Structures are given as C-alpha cells and as structure tokens.
Amino acid sequence: MTRLRVLLLKEWRESMRNKMVLFGVILLPVVMVAISIVMLTTGEAESDPIARIVLFNTSLLYFMVLPVIIPLAIAVYSIVGEKEQTTLEPLLATPITDNELFLGKALASVIPAVLINWASFGAFVLLTRLVVGGYLLQTLTAPWLASIFGLSPLLALFSVGVTMIVSSRASDARAAYQFSSLAVLPGLVPLIVYSSMKTLVDLRLVILEGALLIVGCFVVLRFAIRLFKREQILTRWK
Amino acid sequence: MITTTGLTRRFGELMAVDRLDLQVDRGEVFGFLGPNGAGKTTTVRMLASLIAPSDGSATIAGHRLGQDNSALRQRVGVLTETPGLYKRLSAWDNLLFFARLYGVSNPEQQAEKYLKLFELWDRREGLAGSFSKGMRQKLALARALLHEPDVLFLDEPTAALDPEAAKTVRELVESLKSEDRTIFLCTHNLDEADRLCDRIALFKTKLLTVGDPAALKQQMYGRRTVVHLGNPKPGIENELQLPFVTKTEWVNDRLLVSLSDPVAENPALVRRLVQLGADVQFVSELSVSLEDLYLDLMEDNHDAS
Numbered sequence: 203m204t205r206l207r208v209l210l211l212k213e214w215r216e217s218m219r220n221k222m223v224l225f226g227v228i229l230l231p232v233v234m235v236a237i238s239i240v241m242l243t244t245g246e247a248e249s250d251p252i253a254r255i256v257l258f259n260t261s262l263l264y265f266m267v268l269p270v271i272i273p274l275a276i277a278v279y280s281i282v283g284e285k286e287q288t289t290l291e292p293l294l295a296t297p298i299t300d301n302e303l304f305l306g307k308a309l310a311s312v313i314p315a316v317l318i319n320w321a322s323f324g325a326f327v328l329l330t331r332l333v334v335g336g337y338l339l340q341t342l343t344a345p346w347l348a349s350i351f352g353l354s355p356l357l358a359l360f361s362v363g364v365t366m367i368v369s370s371r372a373s374d375a376r377a378a379y380q381f382s383s384l385a386v387l388p389g390l391v392p393l394i395v396y397s398s399m400k401t402l403v404d405l406r407l408v409i410l411e412g413a414l415l416i417v418g419c420f421v422v423l424r425f426a427i428r429l430f431k432r433e434q435i436l437t438r439w440k
Numbered sequence: 441m442i443t444t445t446g447l448t449r450r451f452g453e454l455m456a457v458d459r460l461d462l463q464v465d466r467g468e469v470f471g472f473l474g475p476n477g478a479g480k481t482t483t484v485r486m487l488a489s490l491i492a493p494s495d496g497s498a499t500i501a502g503h504r505l506g507q508d509n510s511a512l513r514q515r516v517g518v519l520t521e522t523p524g525l526y527k528r529l530s531a532w533d534n535l536l537f538f539a540r541l542y543g544v545s546n547p548e549q550q551a552e553k554y555l556k557l558f559e560l561w562d563r564r565e566g567l568a569g570s571f572s573k574g575m576r577q578k579l580a581l582a583r584a585l586l587h588e589p590d591v592l593f594l595d596e597p598t599a600a601l602d603p604e605a606a607k608t609v610r611e612l613v614e615s616l617k618s619e620d621r622t623i624f625l626c627t628h629n630l631d632e633a634d635r636l637c638d639r640i641a642l643f644k645t646k647l648l649t650v651g652d653p654a655a656l657k658q659q660m661y662g663r664r665t666v667v668h669l670g671n672p673k674p675g676i677e678n679e680l681q682l683p684f685v686t687k688t689e690w691v692n693d694r695l696l697v698s699l700s701d702p703v704a705e706n707p708a709l710v711r712r713l714v715q716l717g718a719d720v721q722f723v724s725e726l727s728v729s730l731e732d733l734y735l736d737l738m739e740d741n742h743d744a745s
Contacts, residue, residue, distance in 0.1 A: 208540040212526070212533075219528040288524040292583065295488055295518040296541040297510040433491050437451065 205298050209306030214314070216283070217276055222375075226275030227314060231322040234264045239329050242338070258338045261326065262346055263396055268319045269354035270361045270386050273311035277362050278378045280307050281369035285439065294432050304430040308362050308423075315358040323350055348408045349396070356415035361386045363422035370429045370439050388418065441466045441591055441622040442487065446496035449482050456482040458646040459496065464639075466590075467620040469613070471637035471653075473628060473734060478644045480626040481521065484593045487624070488518045501590045501622075514542065516591045517584035521599065523576040527569030531560055531579050534568050535586060542587035554582035558612065574605025581612060592616065595626045610636065634730040648737050657728045662686070664726040665702050665709065667695040670719030679716055682709060696726060 217223045238261035246253045284290045293303070330338055365382040372378035391414075395407065428434070442464035449457040457479040464470045474480050485491045487500055489509035498505040503512035525534050532551060539547035555561045558578040563571070568579060577597065584592060597613065598606035606629075613636055616623060627633050633640050634653050641650040649656060677688035677695060684705045687698035699705045702725060713720055 205541055205543075208537065212529070212537045215533065216526060216528050287527055288520070288522040289526055290524075291490070291520045292518065292524040292538070292580070293541075294490055295513060295516075295520075296538065297513045297543065298541055299510060436485060436490055 205296075206302050206306050206309075209298070209302065210310050210313075213276075213280055213306065213310035217279065217310070217314075220279055220283075223275045223279050227272055227318060230271065231268055231318055234268065235322050235326045235329065238264060238326055239333055242330065242334050254334070255338065255341055258330070258341060259346075262342070262350070265319055265323045265326070265350045265354065266357065266396065267390065268322060269315050269358040270390060271383075272315035272318055273358050273362045274365055274379060274382050274386065276311040276314060277307070277365035278369050278375055278382060280310055281366060282372060282375040282378050285373055286375070290435055290439075294435060300431050301427075304366075304427055307366065307430075308359070308426075311362045311365070312355065312358045315361070316355045319354050319358075320351065345405045345408050348405060349411075353408065353412055353415060356412060356419055359419045360388075360415060360422060363419060363426045366426045367422065367429060370426075370435075441468070442470075442498070442500050442624065444487070444496065444498040447483070447486060447493050447498050448495035449479070449486055449491070450494045455645055457486070457493075460643075460647055462641065462647070462650070464622055464624060466622055467617075468639065469617055469623045469625060469637045471633035471640035472624060472626045472643055473630065473633055473640055474643040475628060475738065480643060481595055483643070484518070484595050484624070484626055488516050488593055489513055490518075514587065515589055516593060517587065517589035519580055519584045519592070519594045519597055521595045523580035525568035525571075525576055525579060525583075528567060530565050530567055531555065531571070532564040534579065535583055538583045539586045544587050547586075550586050550588075551582075554585055558582050572605070573601055574608060577601060577605065577609055578612070581609065585616075589621070591622045591624065593624045593626070596629075597625070597627070598629060598632060599627075606632075630730040630734055640730070642734060642737050644738060653730055653733075657730070657733055662698050663700065663702050665697045665699055665706055666722075666724050666726045667697060667709075667713065667718075667720060668722040668724075669693070669695060669713075670721050671717075673716075673718060676713070676716055676718060680709075680712055682712055685709070 217227070241257050241261065242254055284293065298306075327339060327342070364385045365378070368382045368385055369378045372381065391411070395411070429439075442462060444460050444462045447457060447460040447462075448455075460483065472480055472483065482491070486493050486505070487498060489500075489505055489512045492506060500512055501515035503515065505512065526537070529537070532555070535551035535554065536547050539550050544550050552561070555564050558581065560575060560579060560582070563575070568576065571579065581597070584594075594613065598609050601609060610632060613623065613625070617636075625633065625637060637653065639650065639652050640656070642648040672690070672693040672695075674690060677690075677697075680688070680697075682705075684699055684701070685697055686700070689696045697709060699709070706723060710720055710723060
C-alpha cells in the first residue's frame, strides 16, 4: 500500500467519525437537493412551466456551490485537527515526503467533494425526472454539464488550496472554518455570473472560467505547497 | 550510532543549538539533560531529520543528515513530548496507520506484538481519545517502536504523567535497553536520567559536559568520606596529617574528608581518628545527586554567560 493511499484512508476514516465534517459532507448536499425538488414542485413553479425552468436552472447553481463548500470542513479538520491532536510531529517523523503529505491532505478533501457533488447532481436529475418530468432536463445543456463536471474539480481544488493556507495559520478549527469560508468566495464567481445570466450559459464562458480557475488553482496551490514543508510546519505553523 | 559535528541551529537571531559535538554508541541509553528552552527538542528534531541544521553535520544509524532523510527516518523512532495520537481512531488503527507509513511488511503482526507488550491488547478497539495519559504514552511508545528502529528518541517520556504511569514508562525504557537499541533520552527528570542512562550530557544551547553520571559527579566533586563522631572535636582535622587527605570540613557535626581512593584510604583514616581519641560511629561515602551536579553546572554556565 503506498503511503499516499495509507494517508488518504486514514483521513477518510477520521472524517467519518467527525460529526462536524459529516454534517458538511453529507447533510448539506441532501438538504440542497431536497430544497431544489421542493422548489420545483410547489408554489409558482407548480403551475408555470417557465418559472419551473428558471428554478431548475437556479437549482443547477447549487452544484457549483457544493464543490466549494464540501471540502472546507474536511480540509479544515484534516489540518487543524492534526494540530489540535499534536499528531503532526509523529506524522512528519515517518518516511512520508512533504509532497505525499500535501497531496494526501489535498486529495482527501477534493475527491469526496467532487464525487459527492456529482452524486448529488445525479440524484437531483433522477428525482427531477421522476417527480417533475423529463422535459425539464432538455434545458440541461452542454455548457451546464461542462460546468458541473469540468469546473467542479477545479472549484474544489481552489477551495482546498485556500483552506489549507488558512488552516496552516490557524490553531482553532472554527476560526479556520469561518475565515476559509470568506477566503473561498472568489471560487463562487461562476455562480454569480451564471445567476445573472439565467439559462444563457455558453461554452466560451465555461472555458474562460476554467482557464481562470486553473490560474487561480496554480497560484493558490503553489503557495500552499511552500507552506507544506516539514521545516515550515514545525517551526512556523501556529 | 549518532555522531554530530558542530551541529548548529539558529532561528533568526536566536541561537538554539550551538556547535554540538556528540558521539552516542550502539545500545547506549544517552541522557540529554537541560532546562526548558535549552534546545533539546530542536536537537532531537534535527537528529530525526525533521528540521535542517543551520550548520554542522550529523550521522544517525549510518545515514548522513540531509542526504536521504526518508531512509534516515525509517531507522529512527521518535516519541514526542505529547503522545500525538489520533483521538478518533482506535489504538489498533493508530498503530496500523503508522506501521503502514513506515512500510512495515507485516503491520498487523507488529501492531499486535507491541499492543501485547505494552498491555494494551484488550483495549485495542478503544478510541485513543478515551485512554488515560499513561495508556496514551504507552501507545505512543509502541508507535515509535513499530518499525523496529535502531535509534529511539524519547522527548520527555514521563513529563505530565502521574508517578505510577511514569514508573511504567521507565520500566518499558529499561526493558528496551536489553534490545541493543540506542536510546536518546531528553529529560529534565534527573532521577530518571540517573537511573536509566549509561551516559548523560548536560546541555544549555551548547554542551556543558558529557560522561557517565558517577564519573561526572566524581570529576566535579571528587570522593568524600563522611565520618560520624560520637564526640565531635573541631580542630581534629588539623591533626590528621595524612598525605592522601586533600580537604576536610565540618558539616552538622560530621567530618567530611576528601580522598582520592576511599576504599584504600578509609581504614588508615579511621585508625588515625581513633588514635586522636575520636569515637568513630559510622563511616560512609558522601553521595552527590545528579541534581546537585546539574544545578551547579547550570549556575556556573549562567555566571559565565
């Protein structure tokens, strides 16, 4: 078993036993999907197909928010949790390399965030088809799918990078969580752009956002990697 | 097993470790004593390749520091000042995680071996967070040994433990002495160092002295015989006229006589005292504690600096 895989499994095992993390990872997507379905089947949307299409597109925006929010809790507790339990030094005393440690911590947050986002989206599409009808899914255009499947890993990566930087400077999980929540706001730019355009999401816009996110991820992760050196962790982290 | 040459670490303007030269042999329990902030933990972190030295070099278990640190870490075990266990994981999961990170070929077998050795086997499914301080320290020690390291760094292994738990940990360290492992023990528990260590180093940013505890005491204070007299006679010391007596003094009606070889010279001393009319009740050797030595050396260092 590679050290990276060992670290990933440990991270997930620990996360599964942390109620705060579970709340962010499981409950939030469930609530968002449930709210979306309720919105599509009640009120104005019940009788007005146009209103229903608009609400359907609004619901799709949730799947641009989830990849930013889900990894927050995992990444915060993964790093601040190590500090609180004073486990960083024994961990760093093992043959694990700085890159393996960084990658393990980052992937432990990004992988579940992306998979859960996609699974939530799948559940939303399925429930929409079952409860409302398949015609709504015709508005699910290629740019939307590209956004949800293509941009969400980048959004998650950006969020994790920012959270890792914030967490390295924080000694309290709640403070790290709150500050990270603010710091990841640039990751929500696609959401803001889309919400102002309603259904007019086109592929050029998605590509442009993808390119910007790649640059953002590069900058953030480069800085985070510099913080993830043994020397830095033991002597500079608070 | 551990050799350092001019090992130095600075943090900005602050000198944490100043040109440390050490040689620790295989199978030796080496005590590294010093006050809080002396640089003991920084030294251990350098030797365990957790932080880089600013200057100097070190070889640990055949690996030169800074050349293949991953391989070096494979050969050393570290017990940090706090146990540092994953509280939401069981004792078993804690050990398996670290065994796999160290690349132990049979992680389950090793985890079982040490859980049984440290009498934690029955609690293997218990969360580490639910353990008492003593149990956590034992589990942390088990973790440090999982990959059978040649060198074990123990940083304050009994600090913050109650006397019973501290005794258990000391017994475990004693049991490790017989396994030919090199143990580098950082402590400011002087009694513990006196009992466990083959040699000690007194350290405060720089090395003050190094040697086996008994030799260091003798080197600093010489050997002194305490004579209890039934009829203390101040002035009798001036009449002794024995060439081997280097110094005498009265402390609480007891005559303290400095000698170089008490075993050979005590009989002549007693005979002479009896000749001079003294009622010799007891003769014993003055024992100097490691604490006396430590405090005197630290005070000297303070005065010098």
